[in-house]
Amino acid sequence: MPPASQTDVGWIPKEVKKKLKEQKKAEQAAAEADVQKKRLTRRARRPEGYGLGWPLTLPEGDLQTRLKRYLEGFATGMGWRSPRSREPGTDRDRAEDLTGGADDRAERLGVLHLSFITVVDRVGSFELTYELLDLRGGQVRVKTKVEGEEPVIDSVTGIYPTANWHEREAYDMFGVAFKGHPDLRRLYMWQDHFDHHPLLKSFEISTKRTFENLR
Amino acid sequence: MVWTVVEYLNYEPWRFLVSFAAVLFLVLNIAGIFTMAERKASAYIQLRYGPNRVGPRGLLQPAADVLKLFSKENLSPNRADLWIFLAAPIAMFIPAAAVWLVMPFAPGAVIVDLNIAILFFVAITSIGALGVIMAGYGSRSAFSLLGALRGAAQMISYEVPLILSLLGVIMLAGSLSLVDVVNAQSGGFWHWYFLPLLPMFVVFYVAGLAEVKRVPFDLPEGESEIVGGYMVEYSGMTWAMIQASEFAMMGLMAAMNVTLFLGGWQPPLDFLDLGAFNWIWFGLKTALLTFTFQWIRWSVPRLRMDQLMDLGWKILVPACLVWLFVVAGAMLVLQGS
Amino acid sequence: MPQLGQGILKGMGVTLGHLFGKKITRAYPEYKRDLPERSRGLLTVDMDRCIACLQCMRICPDHCISIEQEKRDADGSGKAKPYAVGFVIDDSRCMYCSLCVEVCPVNCIYHTEEFEAQAYNRLELARQFGERPVDPTVDPKPAVKKKKKPTGKKAPKTVERPRTGEDEVA
Amino acid sequence: MLSEERRIESAALSGRAAGRLANPDVRDEFGLETLDMSMGPQHPAMHGLLRLILELDGETVVRCDTVMGYLHRSKEKISENRMYPAVIPITDRIDYMNNIAMEYGYVLAVEKLLDAEIPPRADAIRALMNEFGRIMSHIPSIGFLMLELGAFTPILYAFRERERIQNIFEAVTGARMMFHYIRIGGVKADLPEGIPEQMWNYIEGLEQRLQPDFVDLIEGNEIFIARTRGIGKMTQEKAVEMGLTGVPLRCTGAEFDVRKHYPYGWYKNLDFDVITDTEGDVEASYRVRIGEVKQSIRMIKQILEDLPEGEVMADLGRRIRPAEGDGIGRVESARGEYAVHVVSDGSDTPYRVHYRTPCTVNMQLLQEIVPGHYLPDIMPIMGLIDPVSGAWDK
CATH class of the missing domain: 1.20.5 (Single alpha-helices involved in coiled-coils or other helix-helix interfaces)
Structure with missing residues (x-):
């Protein structure tokens, strides 16, 4: 032909x-x-046999067992003997590998939904709480701490695209920078002429009456 | 004594001035009455009472509105093209007023009995699109520009089915004069043209709705999308003129519908003939039709631009053309033999 | 075109039914509805009963209550007790949350059925109750929560919020 | 709808448009010109104060950028400076269409911190009021959707229902909008005399009115179908990926409801269905809303039928001072999953309060699905998400 x-x-x-x-x-x-x-390149990268089919199937069963199995698999995959005595020199310990390998984490576990990211300003350090749900009754709370005045942490937008605005909000309110975020702008406060991060404990609010000269 | 005055007024310049004043008076009143009717009808449909403070049952509300609008400042955007901006309401108002000159209100009561009245109607109402474009372009605002573009596209597209549906009437009546059209429909409601020309009546009704930019075809205004479209920048009396022309246009469309398809001033049954008072029938029918306009407006949402165009070009125009052939064939069979 | 406008006609039938139906509007200034017992209108204070405990001032989320306190022997018992010489409720700030009413130990602050508060000037909305007017623009709680020496006897007593306190503040 | 190539071209255009904003004399090399339009913050269809920076090619949107913060009142900062009970009236102001759920979430979080036991009657009354709150938010949502499509009448029918529920709420709580009814440890006061009967009567009346006024008038209307079918269509995967909750998620077919899957309060004892639809477009969201109103009616009937007796307020002491730690309260508000994270440091003011409002998260959808639609389609998509200005701006 x-x-x-x-x-x-x-x-x-x-x-x-x-x-x-x-x-x-x-x-x-x-x-x-x-x-x-x-x-669908993003989807194509995902390993077969795990997680999201088409149409989407929500996970079943107890999250606890899944989580346990997953953590065991994660530790062996990373070459850790146990969380305490891991060897720092193994080549899978680099940050990009962690984020790269984490891509299928959400699907393997079925923890599909990032509910929110709370940043708490413990003066001197920042505590970040990631609340993750599997939409079926299980919940995972990941807590992490970032030191320093101008903290930087990896973005989770690659795994949870919904984190986009959560992280923008955190950046706006606390000045926590997220590495790898596609569009890190302020969410609520105006974009220029405002250099403060209002939810920091060092940002003092005034409860003075605002109409003193407004007779 | 009186007769001499009337005769004197019949001489050319005076006749023109008096009829022009009469038409202006009529149109402005119609605009006021329809505004009130619109507000009351909408209120009653929506379980409200509507305006009820000015005058008995709030009936003087339009007068109060006009007074208020007179006292308002006429704002114009800084970058507006001022001449076009101010001329647009006039360009919209004049066509709405001028067509009433050829409208037969009762036997013998027509200001000018043009023998090309239908053509006059088509020609003059087309000017309305120009006013919309002027308003949208002159305002120099993104929203009003979008509104003007939509308005121009819509009004020009819907002229086609409007004119095509008129052709049926012209064929049946054999005349372009509105007086002849009404006279041809005498003798009971079964002689009215809406029965043999039912699809054309529907097309004329729908196209008329689109032509006067009412829901579901109010895309040029689209207050929830483009905030008011071509008239977003108008205020005070200029805005009032646009509104008045829209309401007058609505009344005009209803009256035209009545004249062409519902027998004009003809009573529905012969024994109900009121002689010189037949304008009551004309008024009743027009009011009823206007009410259906309002009823539709407060019941349905708005179409989208592409759907509007689809409706116009893919449904109304073919329907009209098909029925035109049917009517022509029927006439050939019935009258040719 | 399977339906040919049936849905639209059905909807128009509904609207036509409402056209002749009963209307629900009530012409407001002429017709006034009976307010339920619990309705929360403007606040008012019964100054005879007030014991100047400052509970309402402290709980108010908007800081709309300012009280000027003085030790005075008001009931003739020979003991000087706190007495509210000035009491102002700033209605331009009040959000009718009713917390002050709940917290009052002697039920001297309560809601009325009045809800039409309007004025030409925001300061007019600050209603004075005591015998001596209080400036409503002065905030009852200072912005900086540091321990300060009281500037004078007439200044409103600022209440330190104990961060690890044990007992209740009266 | 744009084809894939057109979409890619649009993306390229949007980049150029950003440059064009900075330098207006630059013309793009295709000779194509797009129109930049700022929709809002003062716009009748923007559900409050929202600004969309649109780039239009004809009437097709090629880029949509959401700018918010026009109603930001920094409730999280205010909450840090108020005592625990005094935060409740502030939570009322977050989602002012569905206040009672906002209170409920915060109160649940604080109760988790305090480890408090709530009397069953208080729990039942909370659920009862919450379901009424859902009705009085969902029905106006349908009205707003129609208002944005150009039909003015349904919104007034919707507000008739809302006003009647508000009358009930006024008798119960004392306010028509900012209720401040749910308290830490219970509710403010028991239901007054005669109110359960009034509620029952109202619910029966609503069941009858729902069919003509909100189903017959809207559902079959050809113009409504033409305007909403296939508009704002998203796949289930996209919805989960974007973190949507509430009606926008459920209308794609994903069955997730906090009341069902993370039960709280009295909902453990109630029998109800999670309404889902398969289409994932605006019309589906309308159907889901109507279905949820019916489910709410069902739940209210169940609660009213066996309302437990007893106290309505647990004795937690006069002063609320939880131990150090954090508590999360998660409820299903009318717009989706609403969660409050309260961090305590042992004082009588919270150390940090974080409100996860469903509107903020759901609004991310706008910039994802609006490009490719026509300009008038933005309004039904806003109706699908149905955000509330106070809630997305906090």
């Missing part, structure tokens, strides 16, 4: 026409699939 462009003759038999049509259709379908593939 010659390509469609070369069959430029006056008369084409019916079967050939039909075949050409089918071929064209197949080409179109392939192109569409290609576009789909491009669109």
